[in-house]
Amino acid sequence: MTFYDRADELAALQGEFEANQFGFVVVYGRRRVGKTELLKEFCSDRPHVYHLASQEAEQRQRQKFVEAIAAHCEERVPQIETWDEAFEYLGEKLATNQFVFVIDEFPYLVENNASIPSYLQSVVDQYGPNSQSLLVLCGSSISVMESEVLGHESPLYGRRTAQIDLQPFDFRTARSAISYELESSIESYAVTGGTPMYLTLFDYTQSLEDNIRQYVLSNTSVLYNEPEFLLRTELRNPGRYLSILEAIATGHTTPKEISGATGVDSGPLSQYLQTLRRLRFVTREVPVTASQKKSKRSLYHVADNFLSFWFRFIEPNRSSIEQAPKLVFEDVIRPSFTHHVARVFERICIEAVWEGIRTxxxxxxxxxxxxxxxxxxxxxxxxxxxxxxxxxxxxxxxxxxxxxxxxxxxxxxxxxxxxxxxxxxxxxxxxxxxxxxxxxxxxxxxxxxxxxxxxxxxxxx
Missing domain, CATH: 3.40.1350 (Trna Endonuclease; Chain: A, domain 1)
Known part of the structure; x- marks a missing residue:
């Protein structure tokens, strides 16, 4: 995937690495937002170890972890039997070599062993004061990263030197990846949003209509089931959340309207909405003149353009898409697409206002x-x-x-x-x-x- 922008984030990582002291950075954000590409770009011209955690047996996971450290230090792989020993080995190398150590998909390690944050705490406390290296924890599971790394109850709380909450691209940045003229770029952004993986999936030598048919309406495309996959990675039972997101995407934006469309009572609904907000699937909006905390005039919106497009046009029409995707495009998407783009256009105009204020x-x-x-x-x-x-x-x-x-x-x-x-x-x-x-x-x-x-x-x- 082509790397775009992220100048501020790269500068922050560079500052941490060149600070002549130990750095501990937490990088997190939704899946597909470009965290791994950011870290690979940063590490490309620096001494580093990049360890990608996976969902496999704990012993094999630990062995790969130690092998990666030994390979970087050009040492024989030591005999290590526990995670405590593995992280002690890491701490020793962080203190005697200056390099970047990245653990990507850190939540997978925590799933295998809930004590790992405590082992990392020992590394930071014992070896950090004598180190000039940079430790980076990265994760896509926002719930795990916030609770096990950033949360008050985490052993690692208060020890990070920086955090990067990586966001999707705004339109101005996404435009560098979209080679259409401006009008078509806005329409395309209304489908893909600013998620780098979605942006770079489209073939901009084709028409937007062809891209939608090939990459969204095809049941073999990664985007066809993408929102459902994203929800299942964060939630054990996503069914109720799917119905809430569909209700919001199809125009039910007040709590009363959402409750009526889904049959979820207001009490449980507030908890569902709070979870969806925390996971970055939904945003809450109040009038700009009102207080965010006190106002009761709340509207809820699907936070991402692609998710909004999917829940509005794909999820309610899955059966029809399986049989006749061309008809769904002609009879469902095309007649309502302008209205969908209009809402996105408003947000792009807000971007323009902020840029006008700055200039x-x-x-x-x-x-x-x-x-x-x-x-x-x-x-x-x-x-x-x-x-x-x-x-x-x-x-x-x-x-x-x-x-x-x-x-x-x-x-x-x-x-x-x-x-x-x-x-x-x-x-x-x-x-x-x-x-x-x-x-x-x-x-x-x-x-x-x-x-x-x-x-x-x-x-x-």
Whole structure:
């Protein structure tokens, strides 16, 4: 898989390795997000041992672990009978050689032996003060990494010198992997999201439609069952979670709506949603003017574009896909695809707003940016600058027709409903449009509003 970006993460790892002291870094994140590629890229020009844990017999696992250390140090493999001895051997080598030692898929070691975090604690405490090496623990099971490595109850708690919570690419970064023109790139990103493995799976010499048919609608493709596989790696009984994710992806975004669509009572539902949020499958959103902790106006969204696409179009139609995938594309995906892309377009526009803030494209330096809604009224993007009592209001349209004055006039009207610093505030307006703007809108609002067609969006991103 081609390696893209991750400059900040590589710089963080480099800083830890060159700090002239022992470093202990925890790298974690969802499967397919590129953790292994990041670590291989970092290790490629440095002395290192890369140990990939696997689900096999504990004795064989331990033997491979010791053999990897001995091979790096050009020594005969010692006779080691316990994990305690194996980690003591590692500690001795970390203290007498400067190198990077990576344990990838660390949760598999913990599954074999729950005492391993304690053995590692001894390594860090006993050998760390005399070492200039870098120890990296990496894992895809977020629940295990958070409980057994990062959690308060873990023997390793408080001993890491850094952690990298690796996230999928935003659109700006993903664009480097997508060789379509901007409009098709946005549509493709709405399918793959920013997960590197999904991005690089598509063949961008083919049309997006062909890629969807080949890599998503084919029951032999890795993506066909991918979300179910991801859930099963984290959850023993994923059935209820699958139904919740499908409900959210098909438009049931409030707790009441999700409960009605799934038949799960509100009490248990809150626990399911909390688990899905912790595992990065779901995000919770409140109006940008509201308190994250106190607001009861919560909306839930599937966190990843591909998962959203899959639960909206694939999971409800598995039987039909098995028999007639072409008809599913024509009759199910194509008619609703624009609506799916429109939601993703809003998030891309929020990216553009943040980039505009960083580059002083807007008048205000907004510290909070997000959606706003109250009752039946909604604004796609609202930015808040409490220091200057300044408000940014923006709408995004993924339509085939140019945006006219009606949208701008409607946004002006809705601005009065945003109850934030209503006494004496400054307001700034922006519009984003796939198909540009009418001459009338340019004449009436062009001098005072920020107008972003696709060419302006491409320039800012």
């Amino acid at each position: 002083d494209r807007f008048d205000g330096r907004y510290s909070q940016v997000g959606r706003w809604w109250y009752g039946e009224e909604e604004i796609d993007i609202v930015g808040l600058n409490p220091n200057d009592n300044r408000l940014l209001l923006a709408e995004c349209k993924w339509t085939t027709d140019p945006v006219g004055t009606a949208l701008a006039e409607n946004l002006l009207e809705k601005a009065h409903s945003v109850r934030w610093r209503t006494g004496d505030r400054h307001q700034e307006f922006a519009l984003f449009s796939k198909s540009g703007f009418t001459d009338e809108l340019h004449e009436q609002f062009g001098d005072e509003w920020h107008l972003f067609g696709l060419s302006e969006l491409e320039a800012i991103l």
